[in-house]
Amino acid sequence: MEDFLELTVSATASGCIYALMALSYLIVLRPTSIINFAIGEWAATGAFVGVGVLTTLLWPRLDAPYPVAVAIVLVVLGLLGWAVERLTVRPLVKRGAPVTSPILALLGVLVIFRETLTLLFGADPFPSPPPLGYRRLEIGPFAGAPQQFFIIAVTLTIFAGVWYFFERTVWGRAFEAVAINRRAAALMGINLGRVTALAFAAGAAVAGMAGLLISPLTSAHYMMGLPLAIQGFTALVIGGVGRVEGALLGGLILAFAEQLGARYLPIPSGLTLAFPFSLLILFLLLRPTGLIAPREVR
Amino acid sequence: MIRTFIWIAAIIAASAIAFVLGGYATDVYRKMLIWIALALSYNFLFGTAGQVAFSHFAFAGVGAYGVVILSTKLGLPFGIAFIGAMALCALIAFIVAVPSTRLEGFYLALATLAFAQLFTVLINEGGDLTGGTGGIAGYSLPSIFGLQLRGPWYTVVLVLLVAGTLLLLNRLDNSSFGRACRAIRENPAVAAAMGINVRRTKVITFTLTSTLAGLAGIAYAYTDNVINPPVFGLENVFLLLFMIIVGGMGRPLGAVVGAILLYLAPFFLEPIVGHGYLVIFGILVVLAILYQPAGLAGLIDRGLGLLRPRSQS
Known part of the structure; x- marks a missing residue:
């Protein structure tokens, strides 16, 4: 039982990271129909920027306090997302290029980001200091690393914020309107270009936070992006692309399936790597809309 | 007539290069030919038919691992192992294609990416059968009808592979099938309205090009006589x-x-x-x-x- 409770904490923490990646896809996908595979590398960039600010990696004797690192990661990634949208996506959308064009261009962006990180920091992993230290933390019957609880708390805060944005603010309603019908939204006076730019900036900031949050557990390294990108869209497909809650649910289901499978199923540990892919294929075939269906268009 | 001459001249020229190259240059030339063969079939799938699939190298892997496992681990004669590997590629491609071509746009990319990753996990964890992370080595192409293909003559086989792939796909490209593929790429709904069977065209394209990838994979298996997971x-x-x-x-x-x-x-x-x-x-x-x-x-x-x-x- 104790074992199971500990597993619950660690699975919830991983699930939160997957959920943030899924959320990053979703924020861009809803208004633009573009699936941005580059967000994995943006998470890695977030991790490196964070580690750079927190330790003396980028600047001698910098080691800034954690909130400063969070702020810098959000701003830097937001700017990067905005710049990528301006430089690669907007010209294509303006030209009326098919929707696969920006998706392929973003694959090019993915490689540019990853290889630039490799050139800047080399192939060695960089340890990232956890903000709450290393002591084992117990909250009621649940026990785990402080970072795991920290991940869960920050993720829930981000999801609450994004949910509030989509459901309660004018800008969020504008996003939804664009997702439902681009042309009608434009006719209603919604600035499509601004919505797209904001979507990329916000998506990049969320991905960067996911990278920063997971870095104390895995350390920052140049190969961390692609697995996160794959886990993210698996979570997205499980939960459904229509709703913010879907991303959270999908991430948690994926992480629990992964960790419970690895712990209790009698199969070789290497084969548990096949779990998410099998789950992804199953969901694509049986329930391509995901578990939570998009809201009915009224 | 002139076209046929140009084709034959090009094949002879590309083959003749094989006989003047040194050891290292031969290796580079052979890999380049295999890349060209793979690029040609992938171009038909992705460029002409507009299917963004990430499974092309996985199918090359099915071909390569298939032929090596069938011929060395199971001891089948090369001819049968070759046909078996091709059939396996076609079968798996068909099984992947039937449900996944139903998916719209980038969902096909996700499904094929999942398949490709699944394949990598399986060959990494296949134990003795696939040789795990180290792959399989220490086999070689047996003689076929008493003919031992080696040295420059194997490079000629690769030239013929490229030429064959190019001829087949060119013919397909210029046929009504190729036009159907383009119509589907531009607008599936309009293509269907014109009487094109969208599903069937997509499944045939995916199966055919993936099997061609398998063929290139088989050719790759005998260039270095080593196969391992990262390549695929x-x-x-x-x-x-x-x-x-x-x-x-x-x-x-x-x-x-x-x-x-x-x-x-x-x-x-x-x-x-x-x-x-x-x-x-x-x-x-x-x-x-x-x-x-x-x-x-x-x-x-x-x-x-x-x-x-x-x-x-």
Whole structure:
């Protein structure tokens, strides 16, 4: 039982990271129909920027306090997302290029980001200091690393914020309107270009936070992006692309399936790597809309 | 008639090169031919038919692992192992294609990416059968009808592989099937309204091109006489995709030019910029999509157009 409770904490923490990646896809996908595979590398960039600010990696004797690192990661990634949208996506959308064009261009962006990180920091992993230290933390019957609880708390805060944005603010309603019908939204006076730019900036900031949050557990390294990108869209497909809650649910289901499978199923540990892919294929075939269906268009 | 002559002359010229190259250059030349064969079939799938699939190298892997396992681990005669590996490719491709071609747009990309990753996990964890992370080595191409294909003659086989793939896909491209594929790429709903069976066309295209990838994989298995998992992973699929985008989507000429350029470029770039050549590839891809969607093939067309006298316009 104790074992199971500990597993619950660690699975919830991983699930939160997957959920943030899924959320990053979703924020861009809803208004633009573009699936941005580059967000994995943006998470890695977030991790490196964070580690750079927190330790003396980028600047001698910098080691800034954690909130400063969070702020810098959000701003830097937001700017990067905005710049990528301006430089690669907007010209294509303006030209009326098919929707696969920006998706392929973003694959090019993915490689540019990853290889630039490799050139800047080399192939060695960089340890990232956890903000709450290393002591084992117990909250009621649940026990785990402080970072795991920290991940869960920050993720829930981000999801609450994004949910509030989509459901309660004018800008969020504008996003939804664009997702439902681009042309009608434009006719209603919604600035499509601004919505797209904001979507990329916000998506990049969320991905960067996911990278920063997971870095104390895995350390920052140049190969961390692609697995996160794959886990993210698996979570997205499980939960459904229509709703913010879907991303959270999908991430948690994926992480629990992964960790419970690895712990209790009698199969070789290497084969548990096949779990998410099998789950992804199953969901694509049986329930391509995901578990939570998009809201009915009224 | 003249076309046939040009074809034969090109095949002879490409084969003749094999007999003058040294050991290292032969290796480079052979891999380049395999990249070209893969780029040609991928171009038909992705460029002409518009299916963004990430499974092409996985099918090359099915072919390579299939033929080696059937012939060395199960001891089947090479001819039967060869046919068996091809049949396995076609069968798996068909099984993947039937449900996944039903998926719209990038969902096909996700499904094929999951399949490709699943394949990598399986060959890594296959134990004795697949040799795990180390792969399989220490086998060689048996003699076929008493003929031992080795040295430059094996390179000739690879030239014929490229020529055969090119001929088959060119013929398909110019047939009503090729036009159906393009129509589906541009607008599936309109294509269906014109009486094209969209599902069937998509499934046939996916199965055929993936089986061609398997054939190239079989050819690869006997170039180094070593196969291991990383070759058939995602990294190479990205490179293949980039070759088509830079070369020119939907054009066999583009696939050939793109494959040659991106395969050879690292040999020149690596001494200068080290690993940074991948950044250059990424920038090239973004620039190609933004400013030259017709790729290098489009540039070549424009160059030839300038040379030609402007009699007809």
